[in-house]
Amino acid sequence: MSIPQSSSKPLAPPTHKDLWRRIYSRVGSNWKGLALAAVFMAIGPYTQYLLVTGMQSLLDQGAAERADIWKVPLAIVGLISLRGVCNFFSDYLLSWSANNVLLGMRRDMFEKLLTTPDHEFKKGDSGRLLNRFTVDAGNVAGFATDVLTTIVRESCLVVYMISLMLQTSWQLTLIIILTMPVSVLISKQFTRRLRKINRETISMNAELTRTVNEAIDGQRVIKLFDGYRYERERFSYVSGRLRRFDMRAATADAALTPITQVITAIAVATVIAFALWQFQHGGLTIGSFTAFLFALGQIFDPIKRLTKVSSATQKMLVSAESIFTLIDQPSEFEAGQGDFTAPVKGRIEFKDLSHRFPDAESNTLNQVNISVEPGQTVALVGRSGSGKTTLVNMLPRFVLPLSGLVTIDGHDISHLSLNNLRRQLSLVSQDVVLFDDTIAVNVGYGSLHEASEAEIRAALKAANLLDFVDNLPQGINTQVGENATRLSGGQRQRLAIARALIKNAPILILDEATSALDNESERQVQASLETLMKGRTTVVIAHRLSTVQNADKIVVMDGGRVLEQGTHKELLARGGAYCNLHQMGLN
Structure with missing residues (x-):
């Protein structure tokens, strides 16, 4: 039985309708x-309506004739204070909502990240991935609430001011309303251009993140190989393109405002001309005319902000498309829910295994058959690209077979739950991954059980690292730094070995665990590995003779096929492919 391959075909991006629905379902x-924020946003603009109507009444009735003139300044202070309070609470509640949305999206993205298939990480798109958590998520949460704020608050103000203008003169108001569709049509044309520019800007932001990240990770290579000029040119190219995209967006955004203002100015000029005619013929009072002009002046800024909503929504939708594409990405293929019914002994069989990577011209593995008995050590040797790593990655189902099956103690691993299957496996590789935390956390890492201090110290002792750790200022509570850069290569390897000892899994995978070490470090790590391998079924990928000559079985691979199997002595006696590799030092 084979496990279906994950589809390599990218998912279709969500439609705009779907994006709007998903964004505001979260909001x-x-x-x-x-x-509650909407209530405060509606009250705030209403205070401006009350201020204008109050001024109209004051002008029409005459200030000298009013006995309660002292109430006017108190009313102004009270209304402006009320508006400030409403703005504060509405902004606070909207910020609270935006941060909840941001928290939820980042949580969902991180959950998806943890279950993303291994082959997706090999695409080398880390800059784009990091960008989704920082820039894209912030854009969606921020713009989603900003759009709501603008639409509710500015629309309320526009409605209040238009209602006041209608009360004053419906003819003048009609002139203003007739010019609005023209502004909307122009805004729509600019929106289309901004959508494309924003999508390109987000992609280039990811490229910038990747470029800087590679410069940080490869700083020693840059310095040793004099890569300054190349890196400067690469950074200048990316940042220059990003600047051009930003300027295009700024140009389109900036052009929208003056065009809208020109249309508005034509409308205002017409209104003022008609208002003066009405005033001369007794159609308007001084208070009404002043109130109309004041309301008209108040309506410009909110309309301008409403026209800019389209620019914000395009940035929001492009970022949302990026986020939901990640969230919608298929998780690791979970074929079965079975568990091992008895303690695992560690008998492994690879039966008629074949595999081909997406878009590859030929198979990586071809009809591979290997059996490993409980407690045996099996070494896989062969030239680079012979399929060794692909075969081993079948065990934890990081790679899925095209045909054939893998069994552990007779159980087809495709019928097992991923969690139960991976509990039976430990890994020590050349590229040790340690977290920026304490030695204790790194050694006791994982959720299988809470490792006690005694267990951690015992594992460190078995890995020949306890004396070194005890001499550190904070012992097992010492921070190791980012990817344990404060430790040597051998020390990092032995920490990984201690972590594998804590897990105590019956099957151990050693992926070239000593190939990058000097002779002294290799000797120390090899001694630790011998302790780790006792009583476990061990699958070793190695290039060095010292690692494989004591294996119970050596499997020689080339071109995805098994060429020969046997012990070190047996294979040397045959004088075949292993003998040739042995003469070349297995390199």
Whole structure:
């Protein structure tokens, strides 16, 4: 039985309708806070309506004739204070909602990241991936609430001011309303251009992140190989393109405002001309005319902000497309839910295994058959590209077979749950991954059980690292730094060995665990590995003779096929492919 391959065909991006629905379903989960914020946003602009109507009444009735003139300044202070309070609470509630949305999206993205198939990480798109967590998520959460704020607050103000203008003169108001569709049509044309520019900007932001990240990771190579000029040119190219995209967006965004203002100015000029005619013929009072002009002046800024909503929504939608594409990405293929019914002894069989990577011209593995008995050590040797790593990656189902099957103690691993299967496996590789935390956390890493201090110290002792750790200022609570850069290569390897000892899995995978070490470090690590390998089924990928000559079985691979199997002595006696590799030092 074979496990179906994950589809390499990219998912179709969500439609704009779907993006809007998914964004505001998340925003809507905070509906209580948003509803209260909307109330405050509606009250704030209403204070401006009251101020204008109050001034109209004051001008029409005459200030000298009013006995309660002292109430006017108090009313102004009170209304402006009320508007400030409303703005504060609405902004606070919207920020609370935006941060909840941001938290939820980042949590969902990280959950997806943890279950993303191994082959997706080999695409080398780490800059784009990091960009989704930082820039894209912030854009969606921020713009989603900003759009709501603008639409509710500015629309309320526009409605209040238009209603005041209608009360004053419906003829003048009609002139203003007729010019609005022209502004909308122009804004729509600019929106299309901004959508494309924003998508390109986000992609280039990811490229910038990747370029800087590679410069940080490869700083020693850059210095030793004099790569300054190349890196400067690469950074200049990416940052220059990003600047051009930003300027195109800024140009389109900036052009929208003056064009809208020109149309508005034509409308205002017409209104003022008609208002003066009405005033001369008794159609308007001084208070009404002043109130109309004041309301008209108040309406410009909110309309301008409403026209800019389209620019914000395009950035939001492009970022949302990036985020939901990640969230919608298929997780690791979970074929079965079975568990081992008895303690695992470690008998492994690879039966008629074949594999081909997507878009590859030929198979990586071809009809591979290997059996490993419990407690045996099997070494896989062969030239680079012979399929050794692909075969080993079948065990934890990082790679899925095209045909054939893998069994552990007779159980087809495709019928087992991933969690139960991976509990039976430990890995020590050349590229040790350690986290920026303490030695204790790194050694006891994982959720299988809470490792006690005694267990951690015992594992460190078995890995020949306890004396070194005890001499550190904070012992097992010493921070190792990012990817344990404060430790030597051999020390990192032995920490990984201690971590594998804590897990105590019955099957051990050693992926070229000593190939990058000097002779002294290799000797120390090899001694630790011998302790780790006792009583476990061990599959070793190695290039060095010292690692494989004591293996119970050596499997020679080339071109995805098994050429020969046997012990070190047996294979040397045959004088075949292993003998040739042995003469070349297995390199």
